[in-house]
Amino acid sequence: MIASSTLQCLFAALILFLNAVDSNNPKSDQGSVGACSGVPGIPGTPGDNGLPGRDGLPGRDGGMKGAKGDRGDKGATGKTGPKGSLGQRGSMGPIGIKGEKGIKGNLGERGEPGPQGKNGIANSINWKQCVWNTHDDKDTGLIKECLFRKRHSSTALKVAYAASIRALCPGKACCGRWYITFDGAECSPMTIEGLVYSPDNNGEPLQHRQIEGFCKSIQSGSIRVAVRVGNCPGFGSSDRYSGWRSVSRIMIEEYPQSQN
Known part of the structure; x- marks a missing residue:
């Protein structure tokens, strides 16, 4: 059963609605139902998502350049790759400058006599x-x-x-x-x-x-x-x-x- 207080509030709301409809009584007393709170209604169905907005304008100069970061640690040495194929021989370079005459070496020991050669023609x-x-x-x-x-x-x-x-x-x-x-x-x-x-x-x-x-x-x-x-x-x-x-x-x- 509905409580009496609830019934009273419903009745007062009906009177307020009827007074609002009656155009001959615009100054109807609207505060007579101030003591009654309405029951929360059932939530409505969520509406559809709106259309995507347009792209914004590009920023100026791509933004400021950031500060240089610290140098990272040295990486490990990689493995030696396989030996490549022999390239084509390059052209002969220019003749170098003649070097200075070296110091005369010491006289070596005398070798054994060689065999006698044949008589020359x-x-x-x-x-x-x-x-x-x-x-x-x-x-x-x-x-x-x-x-x-x-x-x-x-x-x-x-x-x-x-x-x-x-x-x-x-x-x-x-x-x-x-x-x-x-x-x-x-x-x-x-x-x-x-x-x-x-x-x-x-x-x-x-x-x-x-x-x-x-x-x-x-x-x-x-x-x-x-x-x-x-x-x-x-x-x-x-x-x-x-x-x-x-x-x-x-x-x-x-x-x-x-x-x-």
Whole structure:
């Protein structure tokens, strides 16, 4: 059952409503129901969401730049990656500036002698011959001189003299000596020479003979190679003849020195 107080309030509200409807009584007493409170009504259904609003205007200059932050801690070293493929070779750079000359080093120890090399071809083909077809009846002195250019100081010279020669002294034995000189001096320690001995003979013992040999220790350069005639040791002068009716010659060759 509804309480009496509630009924009273409902009744007073009805009277107030009717007075408000009555246009002939605008000054109806509205305070007669002030002592009565209405019962809360049932909440209404929520309305739909409104449409989204328009985008706002962009800010000026994108805002102020913030202060620089503190540097972070150093990260751990990463693993070494695989070796890359070889790139193309670059072009040659410019030649660098010549460096200063270094300090001369100390002289090293002498090494063991190497094996002897083979005889070179260039040395054996350096040769010359001087040829003449005139006789010489000189008993002592220069017969013929031949100029030769020696290429190396370490080589030897082979010299040969070929001619028809004789030594004659009627009524007694005699001897003549034909020998080779180099710039006026004989080879040392061994000379290049040939002796022609004749016993007591009144004939003409002319024969073609050849005198030859090697001479070492001759410096390179221009050499005057000569053939001379003179006395044999222990014999005096005699009648000597060089180059009778035949070609005479001096042959000179440059050779590598032998180990012997």
